[in-house]
Amino acid sequence: MTLTEALQILNKAESSGSEEIYPVLLACGFAPLHLETFLAAHMQEALPGRIVRIIGGLYGDLAGTVERELPAGIMGVAVVLEWPDLDARLGYRTLGGWGPLQEIEIVQQVRAALARLGNAIERLSQSVPIAVSLPTLPLPPTFHTRADETGKAELEIRAELANFAVRLASRQGVSVASSQWLLTQSPPDKRLDLRAELLTGHPFSVSHGDVVGSALARQLLPASPKKGLITDLDDTLWHGLVGEIGAEAIAWDLDHHAQVHGLYQQLLSALAGQGVLIGVASKNALENAEKAFERPDIRLAKDKIYPMEVNWRPKSESVGRILATWNIGAESVVFIDDNPMELAEVKAAYPEIDCLPFPKKDAEAIALFNTLRNLFGKRRLDEEDELRLASIRAAAKMPVPSEGGAQQDLFLSQAEAVLTVRFDPPASDSRVIELVNKTNQFNLNGRRYSEAEWMRCRESQNAFLLLVSYEDKFGPLGKIAVLAGRRENRSVSIHTWVMSCRAFSRRIEYGCMDLLFSHFDIDELEFDLEVTAKNSPFRACFAPFLGTEPEKRFVLPRSVFQEHCPPLFFKMSTT
Amino acid sequence: MMNEVSLREKLIRCFRVVFPRLTEAAIPSASVATVVAWDSLAAITLLHVVEEEFQIEVDMENLAELDSFEKWAAFLSTETGQA
Numbered sequence: 169m170t171l172t173e174a175l176q177i178l179n180k181a182e183s184s185g186s187e188e189i190y191p192v193l194l195a196c197g198f199a200p201l202h203l204e205t206f207l208a209a210h211m212q213e214a215l216p217g218r219i220v221r222i223i224g225g226l227y228g229d230l231a232g233t234v235e236r237e238l239p240a241g242i243m244g245v246a247v248v249l250e251w252p253d254l255d256a257r258l259g260y261r262t263l264g265g266w267g268p269l270q271e272i273e274i275v276q277q278v279r280a281a282l283a284r285l286g287n288a289i290e291r292l293s294q295s296v297p298i299a300v301s302l303p304t305l306p307l308p309p310t311f312h313t314r315a316d317e318t319g320k321a322e323l324e325i326r327a328e329l330a331n332f333a334v335r336l337a338s339r340q341g342v343s344v345a346s347s348q349w350l351l352t353q354s355p356p357d358k359r360l361d362l363r364a365e366l367l368t369g370h371p372f373s374v375s376h377g378d379v380v381g382s383a384l385a386r387q388l389l390p391a392s393p394k395k396g397l398i399t400d401l402d403d404t405l406w407h408g409l410v411g412e413i414g415a416e417a418i419a420w421d422l423d424h425h426a427q428v429h430g431l432y433q434q435l436l437s438a439l440a441g442q443g444v445l446i447g448v449a450s451k452n453a454l455e456n457a458e459k460a461f462e463r464p465d466i467r468l469a470k471d472k473i474y475p476m477e478v479n480w481r482p483k484s485e486s487v488g489r490i491l492a493t494w495n496i497g498a499e500s501v502v503f504i505d506d507n508p509m510e511l512a513e514v515k516a517a518y519p520e521i522d523c524l525p526f527p528k529k530d531a532e533a534i535a536l537f538n539t540l541r542n543l544f545g546k547r548r549l550d551e552e553d554e555l556r557l558a559s560i561r562a563a564a565k566m567p568v569p570s571e572g573g574a575q576q577d578l579f580l581s582q583a584e585a586v587l588t589v590r591f592d593p594p595a596s597d598s599r600v601i602e603l604v605n606k607t608n609q610f611n612l613n614g615r616r617y618s619e620a621e622w623m624r625c626r627e628s629q630n631a632f633l634l635l636v637s638y639e640d641k642f643g644p645l646g647k648i649a650v651l652a653g654r655r656e657n658r659s660v661s662i663h664t665w666v667m668s669c670r671a672f673s674r675r676i677e678y679g680c681m682d683l684l685f686s687h688f689d690i691d692e693l694e695f696d697l698e699v700t701a702k703n704s705p706f707r708a709c710f711a712p713f714l715g716t717e718p719e720k721r722f723v724l725p726r727s728v729f730q731e732h733c734p735p736l737f738f739k740m741s742t743t
Numbered sequence: 744m745m746n747e748v749s750l751r752e753k754l755i756r757c758f759r760v761v762f763p764r765l766t767e768a769a770i771p772s773a774s775v776a777t778v779v780a781w782d783s784l785a786a787i788t789l790l791h792v793v794e795e796e797f798q799i800e801v802d803m804e805n806l807a808e809l810d811s812f813e814k815w816a817a818f819l820s821t822e823t824g825q826a
Contacts, residue, residue, distance in 0.1 A: 171791045172760050179763040201787060364787075367803045374791050 169378050171202055174209035181212050181219050190218045190618075191241050192388065196248035197230035199369040206381030207246055214389040215618075227369065231281065234288040238296065243620035244388040245292060247300045248380065249285070250371065251307060254278040254325075258310060260365055266310045271321040274310065278325050282332040293341035297619040299387030300336055301345045301380055302329060305360050305371060340596045341619070343390075343547060345383040354379040389618055392606050394522070394543045395496050396445035397436065398487055400505035401457055401478070404526040405433060405468065411452050415459035420467065428533040432526070433467035435537055440472035443553025444544050445494050445560065447475055449486035449503070449514075454478040474561055483510045484517035491518075494560060495669040497608055497702065502543055504536075548598050552646040559670050562642040580675060580737045585640040587679050587738040593635040595623065599647045600635055607666035609705040610649075610677070613698035615664070625663070630655045636680060638671055645671055651680055658691040659723075660684055665695070665706075677709050679738050685726050687742070693724045750825050754816055757796050761789045774811035781810075789815075797823060 194200055194207060204222045211220045223242070225233025230253040234245070252259030255277040257270060264270070289298055313319035336342045354376045365371040372380065402409045407426035408418035420430035440446045446468070450457060457478045461470040470476075475493050477486035483505070491498060499520035505511050506526040515523045522543065527533050546553075593600060605616045617625065626633060636649035648671040653662035667677060684693060699707070699719050707717040712732045713724055751771075758770045762780055765773060775781045781789075786809075790801050793815065799822055801809075809815050819825075 170795050171788070172757075172795050175760045175763075175788070175792065179760065182763070201784065202791060205788070363803055368783075368787055370787075374795075 177209040188218045193245045195225045195233040197253040201370040203377040206378045210385035245298045246384040254281045299384045343387040395500040398447045398503045401450035403506040410456045437468045447490040555646040583640040588637040588741045590635045608702040610667040612665040614700035661694040663696045757792045
């Protein structure tokens, strides 16, 4: 992004007429200048309909800025640390002395400054999300060693900084920008603008300001990770055509110059371990593919893949069946194939899918692997990530009868279902915001929240939050629903209600409403409904009560609910 | 003449981005004295935007003298060789 483009984005937002301000504190020890512009512009791109407003701290007092009480309404804090914030002698604007004696003092000063800053960031992280950028500029020639040698003092400083970063990254509300990612985006020798640093107190080149601003915006407003990956087999998951040369001859190792396929298998296995759904769409004979998966040296075990669509039909048909089995939208899925024609055919049928070619050259594979890490990366993993595949498998085998009949009553009555509802779960439970921001179909209004906005919602008067888990004899589904709202006299107003599509057809939604009526002893539920392109499953569940699917905010009286609620067979547990 | 028009149009684009509240008609007569938003921060931002637009590097030492649209236009005319 150029500075001109950044300013155009901000000017457009300012003239949009929106009154919804999204204030962010930029804490840095230098004059922020275009870093501020780029941070605002990158965040603005992720927040259409709102106006990002950057609030600065005090020049030369990074720690003080973080220690002071936050201005009202701040939604996030970007901390940009540079060497002079740790000791002014590590910058170019003071003349405190460089030399052997100063080296020892500088190490001590850096240690003390990092301890102070770490305490302040930890305290602040309890109330607002924080993104931290560690020093990105080259160290000045402070130390006595040659430029091509790292001395003890410099290593001690870097070790202190690494420990500081580990401490922060362990905190729930803090993320640390990747130095490796910054290296790929901003070459070290293009980062410092000494001319600007000396004249204006802003040390970043324009291009480096863009990269750091982008990195911080990505931390404060992380994109939702993709949910599923569909892969081809021949010349993608392995080298060679299994139908032609046999399962013994296909390869994914160094000896056969096919190591990138082994690395790809290894990466897919790791993604499966963090909850990504892995499916196969391949034009092959099923028995040939299965023989390949029987090989003991395969790095992606067959039980980590579901479903496996191996047939001679068009790939888009296989992809369609996989999407139906997973019950997720095409926009949440990545398809990988070595054949450009197959990629184009799937893209034509499902334009929302990210279709990525498996590279023909080994050297290009690393770019694909990094892209996959970016698309599927998550800050934290939770137990739901391990349950997802097992519950989809179980659902596929579960003979669920059609909705509403006596057959379904019988089936559910024998399911041994337990609904566990946790009132006001801790803010550290990242599953709550993940469900709110990823669920499309059973979703009251499709609203997405930043972590800070969600925290604000929870703080309002008479607010409540329910996190619902489900388990039956077919296995646990884990935490599958979130309800949030406010109690007002004899009524409860619900502004957020989402439920994973894995939990459909179990009457969990009715169980939740039944619980709300009885727990709060209220006469009605009010729903802040907005119609979205995908939330018809949510609206459909109210048709039996209202006679038609609702299309705007509506009220459900308790008497109407009780009259039309189907039989519920849960064992209910509240905590 | 075409070059001159082109230069001034490009410079007007720069001013429009940095000072979005200035009307198109007011830009040619804009100066530090007449534009409240033209502070030191805006001056540096304008310099970088001009650098991007004209693909040149402008020495920050010149900033103090580049305090009006007309002075910018004259400066760029010299720097870019466009009469």
